[in-house]
Amino acid sequence: MKKAFLLLVSVFIIFSCTKTEEKPDVIVDIKVSKNGYSPNDITVKQGQVVLFRITATDEGISAGYGSSNVGHCFYIMPPYDVLVKNIKKGETKEVKVKMVFPGDFLFTCPYCSGIFPTKGDLHVK
Structure with missing residues (x-):
C-alpha cells in the first residue's frame, strides 16, 4: 500500500512539473x-513546449507599495502554477512551459491585478 502511494505521488509530481528545460516548439x-498584457489571448497546442518571453514596458509596481515585489510578473494559474516575477521596465524574462493540461487558463500579475488590468487568457487545445 505504501509503495503504491509513493508511486502515485511520484507520477503526480512528474506530470505536474510543467516548467522545463526542453527545446521550445x-x-x-x-x-x-499597466495597460495589461499584449497579447492577452494566447492559444497553443497541448504537448508543446512554449517559451514565454515577457517584457515590461513600464515600471509596474514600485517598491513604494511596501513590498519586495517590484515591476511586473507573469503568473499562469494552477494547474500550471508558473510564476516569473520582478520584471522591471525594459527587462525581458523567459520561462519554458510544457503545456500538459488542456483547457482555458488565466495568466495574471498578482502584484498589480487589483490596480491595473493585467490579465489574459491561455488556451491549450
Missing part, C-alpha cells in the same frame, strides 16, 4: 504594462 513574446 513555439515562442510567445508578451509585453506587459
Whole structure:
C-alpha cells in the first residue's frame, strides 16, 4: 500500500512539473504594462513546449507599495502554477512551459491585478 502511494505521488509530481528545460516548439513574446498584457489571448497546442518571453514596458509596481515585489510578473494559474516575477521596465524574462493540461487558463500579475488590468487568457487545445 505504501509503495503504491509513493508511486502515485511520484507520477503526480512528474506530470505536474510543467516548467522545463526542453527545446521550445513555439515562442510567445508578451509585453506587459499597466495597460495589461499584449497579447492577452494566447492559444497553443497541448504537448508543446512554449517559451514565454515577457517584457515590461513600464515600471509596474514600485517598491513604494511596501513590498519586495517590484515591476511586473507573469503568473499562469494552477494547474500550471508558473510564476516569473520582478520584471522591471525594459527587462525581458523567459520561462519554458510544457503545456500538459488542456483547457482555458488565466495568466495574471498578482502584484498589480487589483490596480491595473493585467490579465489574459491561455488556451491549450
